[in-house]
Amino acid sequence: MTTIQEQIQQKEGIRPLDVNAEIILETRGLAKHFELAGGFLGFGNKPTLKAVDGIDVIVRAGETVGLVGESGCGKSTTAKLLLGLEKPTAGQIFFKGEDFTKMSRAAKRDYRKNVQAVFQDPWSSLNPRMRVKSIVAEPLQIVTKMTKGEIGTRVSEVLEEVGLNAYQANLYPHEFSGGQRQRIGVARALALNPEVMILDEPVSALDVSIRAQILNLLVDLQKEHNLAYLMIAHNLATVRYMCHTTAVMYLGGIKEIGDSEPIFSNPLHPYTQALISAALPSHPDIEREEIILPGEVPSPVDPPSGCTFNPRCPVKIGDVCEQWAPGLTEEETSHWVSCHLYGDAKERFDAGEAIPAAAVEDDA
Amino acid sequence: MVDSPEQDRVESGDYSDREDADRDGFGPSTVQDDVILELKNLRTYFQTSYGTVKAVDGVSYHVKRGETLGVVGESGSGKSVTALSIMRLIPSPPGYIVGGEVILDGQNVLDLSDNEMAKIRGSKVGMILQDPMTALNPVFNIENQVGEAIRIHQNLKGQSLVDKIIHSLRQVRIPAAESRMKDFPHQLSGGMRQRVVGAISISCAPIVLIADEPTTALDVTIQAGYLRLLKEIQAETGVGIIFITHDFGIVAKMCDRVAVMYAGRIVETGDVRQIFNEPSHPYSEALLASVPKLEERTQRLYSIEGQPPPLFDLPPGCPFAPRCEYAQDVCRDVYPVRSEIDENHTASCWKLLDFDISKADPEELAAAQSVSVTAVAEEQLQEAEAVAD
Structure with a gap:
């Protein structure tokens, strides 16, 4: 009889990050602004909602990058941009060095084949009228030129890989539990042998006892296929378990990004510190001093000037925070933060220096 | 953020030096000795076309004044049905409370008439549900919805009613209560809406508050604020809280005692530290x-x-x-x-x-098995059905 603790120790978690691995996905200054209805009789300036406002992320083969933040921070819009479901307002997405916006139709099709998604809610993301085998086969029929027989083989292959039985291929989604449905969702994403998977809150709709099953499945699949994951989550502990790299988002921008370990053990940005302090403890005796942020997240339609976090920041250092938007600077090795607490912005500002070019908002 | 001795503790798992009262960071423990709610062997079954669903099958637990009991389990473990049984809100048919007792403040609520029960719901026992958007009626303003329970249970009118509404809203720390109470639910943020639901449930000073996953729909920082608020209200009023959740983090932060449920029964119960x-x-x-x-x-x-x-x-x-x-x-x-x-x-x-x-003690063994034998329960269920027909 093996105990639960022994069981855990026999298995391995995520593989350490290989920094020399190929960069699969990269965004540069990626932004998405939505123009809202408004203005006077349709004339004049319409308000724009800056859902994503210039983010730079790199995802390497075999790496999991976690995007964390509260609702409205732009993490889901980022996922949609990467999936090609929204057109970026500015910035570029590079897939293995090639700019997505400049790709030919055929190359874009290839991109979509290589960037697959697993969605949050396995109840609404699977078509209730289709059998499991058709759900998993659909991407193969659309994208590849495989014959019926080949598709059938591939379907049973991926179903087995996600831990489902061959006979279950003939069932409908409603005949499965939540965890199994999410396995079907993973199988569908896996069918085309993608290089990247966008995981949009893959376990938050599942029961506690099932979550670990799916997380471990994703970890094992990643090691097996050297997959790159971009995972969106609001649960910080899940991110720490899954992700090599963590990016903390607030109001459409990245406030802190880097290797997960330093971010969780030594968060630099006041927002990350507040987020971690508010997270639930894993033991009743763990006591964290909670950093209480005043007010609520401001509207992305009219975000605060300077650092977007400045109206709620408990350690704001002065007018520089309201006027200069901080850029990401590497404070420690592989640990970038966007905050004037670090660097010499305050001194330069107080000395009356003009706004640095990088911080000027382009309203074009 | 965790300081370094804290980090050591996490790594070694040794918390023996931390048996102080202020362990959850919410101030000293508010638990008092008197039991205000006790469930004894509660059974709630549902008659379905598949057969009898034993959603709650012999559940016993108690809550003391000022205490927070965490009820943990996954969906379908019976934790919410237990709570609904306390409130006697089980839709019948198909659901029947076929056995046990729910003793609230010395009185078995299962013996009460429907009218008597209606007087207890919302006054002696309050409830906060998971999704504030469905718990609030979109066509009535906050004043109206918070006032409803107060009007019915406390017979207040006019200015004294308004005063009481403002008092309740202030209790849940809603800023500018006088003007916010004219708002409709859609004008409030998720966290504020859940505060309004909280205001409704505590407006009549209940002795027991049932919180059924109240923070699942909220963001991390908003959740932290809401949990703090519940603890503050508990310290002020001594209300006993039954916190239904599937999140051990919430249990670690909020609860004094824990009952772990699986398939309609309590499989383990103990003080929060014993469980962890x-x-x-x-x-x-x-x-x-x-x-x-x-x-x-x-x-x-x-x-x-x-x-x-x-x-x-x-x-x-x-x-x-x-x-x-x-x-x-x-x-x-x-x-x-x-x-x-x-x-x-x-x-x-x-x-x-x-x-x-x-x-095993033979008597205990027999008692545990009788739940699955269910001769008595079966009989009661048939009786209940006959009455319903």
Whole structure:
């Protein structure tokens, strides 16, 4: 009889990050602004909602990058941009060095084949009228030129890989539990042998006892296929378990990004510190001093000037925070933060220096 | 953020030097001695076309004044049905409370008439549900919705009613209560809406508050504020809270005692530290090992294979046996008796008796089995059906 603790120790978690691995996905200054209805009789300036406002992320083969933040921070819009479901307002997405916006139709099709998604809610993301085998086969029929027989083989292959039985291929989604449905969702994403998977809150709709099953499945699949994951989550502990790299988002921008370990053990940005302090403890005796942020997240339609976090920041250092938007600077090795607490912005500002070019908002 | 001695503790798992009262950071413990709500062997069954669903099958727990009891379990474990049974809000048919007692403030609420029960709901027992958007009516303003319970239970009118509404809204820290109470639910943020639901549930000074996953729909920082608010209200009013959740983090932060439910029964109960330090039922142990930690990187999570059994077709033995790492033959055949591990800490698992039936107290053993034999329950269920017809 093996105990639960022994069981855990026999298995391995995520593989350490290989920094020399190929960069699969990269965004540069990626932004998405939505123009809202408004203005006077349709004339004049319409308000724009800056859902994503210039983010730079790199995802390497075999790496999991976690995007964390509260609702409205732009993490889901980022996922949609990467999936090609929204057109970026500015910035570029590079897939293995090639700019997505400049790709030919055929190359874009290839991109979509290589960037697959697993969605949050396995109840609404699977078509209730289709059998499991058709759900998993659909991407193969659309994208590849495989014959019926080949598709059938591939379907049973991926179903087995996600831990489902061959006979279950003939069932409908409603005949499965939540965890199994999410396995079907993973199988569908896996069918085309993608290089990247966008995981949009893959376990938050599942029961506690099932979550670990799916997380471990994703970890094992990643090691097996050297997959790159971009995972969106609001649960910080899940991110720490899954992700090599963590990016903390607030109001459409990245406030802190880097290797997960330093971010969780030594968060630099006041927002990350507040987020971690508010997270639930894993033991009743763990006591964290909670950093209480005043007010609520401001509207992305009219975000605060300077650092977007400045109206709620408990350690704001002065007018520089309201006027200069901080850029990401590497404070420690592989640990970038966007905050004037670090660097010499305050001194330069107080000395009356003009706004640095990088911080000027382009309203074009 | 955790300081370095804290980090050491996390790494070593040694918390022995931290048995102080202020351990949850919410100030001294508010638990008092008098039991204000006690469930004894509560059973709620549903008649469905698949058969009888034993959603709650012999649940006993109690809440003391000023205490927070965490009821943990996954969906379908019966934690919410237990709460609805306390409120007598089980839709009938198909649901029937077929046995047990719910003693609220010395009175068995299952004996009350519907009219008497209506006077208790919302006044002696308050309830906060998961989704504030469905709990609030979109066509009435806040004043109206908070005032409704006060008007009905306390017979207040005019200015005194308005004063009471403002008082309730202030109790849940809604800023500018006088003007906000004219707002409609859609004008408020998620966190504010959940505060309004809180204001409704505490407006008549209940002695027990049932919180059914109140923060699941909220963001991390908003959730932290809401939990703090509940603790503050508890310190002010001494209300006993039953916190239904599937999140062990909330249990760690909020609860004094814990009851872990699986397939309609309580499998383990104890003080919060007993459960975290020494989980004695394999299900509790597995659940704790399957949750990632924030304070340190978990190397590998334990994944509980399979899924909970359907409640209309429970195996004769322990319902967790098919998913259990330790299960032996006896587990599959005979429902385990409750064993005491420590003061206030009990669990129902054969492992604790070395899988030896002869070590079990015969009376306890019979009592545990009678739940699945259900001759009495069956009879009551038929009676209840006859009445419903």
